[in-house]
Amino acid sequence: MSGLVLKLGPKERVLINGAVIENGDKRSRLSVVTSEANILRLRDAIHPEEATTPVRRVCYSAQLVLSGDADPADAKLPLLRRIEELSQILTDPDSRDQLTKAGQAVLDGQYYQCLKALRTLLPREDRLLAQRVS
Numbered sequence: 001m002s003g004l005v006l007k008l009g010p011k012e013r014v015l016i017n018g019a020v021i022e023n024g025d026k027r028s029r030l031s032v033v034t035s036e037a038n039i040l041r042l043r044d045a046i047h048p049e050e051a052t053t054p055v056r057r058v059c060y061s062a063q064l065v066l067s068g069d070a071d072p073a074d075a076k077l078p079l080l081r082r083i084e085e086l087s088q089i090l091t092d093p094d095s096r097d098q099l100t101k102a103g104q105a106v107l108d109g110q111y112y113q114c115l116k117a118l119r120t121l122l123p124r125e126d127r128l129l130a131q132r133v134s
Contacts, residue, residue: 004039006030013042018068038066039112044119054089055118055125058082062106062115072109079106079114086121095121 006014008023008030015021016032016039032039040063051060061079064070080103087099098117105114 004032004037006032006039006041015040015042015045015067038068040066040115053125053129054082054086055121058086058102059115059118059122062102062111062118065111066115072111075111076106083118090121090124095124 006029008014008028010023010025010027012023013020014023014030017037020042021030045067046056046060046063048060051057058079061070061075061082065072065075065079083099083103083106087096090096090099098120102114102117105111105117
């Protein structure tokens with residue numbers, strides 16, 4: 001059996017194709033065999049009021065597709081534009097690699113993979129913004 005295996009902690013919530021699923025009182029494993037399922041751990045979700053930086057805003061846009069709140073066809077071009085804008089700012093090789101992965105994921109319709117690649121940039125963005133403030 002192939003697919004995604006989610007390991008959920010007690011009372012942990014996950015969004016699958018727009019439905020919020022809450023685990024019971026014990027840890028559990030959930031196998032998702034549908035490859036096109038949109039899945040988002042709610043503990044990893046960026047809330048609208050937290051989307052205050054360039055990378056967080058792009059992550060939030062990808063997240064809206066995963067949650068079913070944005071149509072993938074409508075979100076595709078704006079997401080690609082925002083990823084391109086980030087690539088003009090984050091020019092180090094590691095960031096460019098993650099942005100390339102994110103862009104390719106959007107082109108492939110794999111919005112979770114896009115979000116996953118973009119989330120790796122959050123600590124880097126935090127460091128850059130902290131340097132700018134101090």
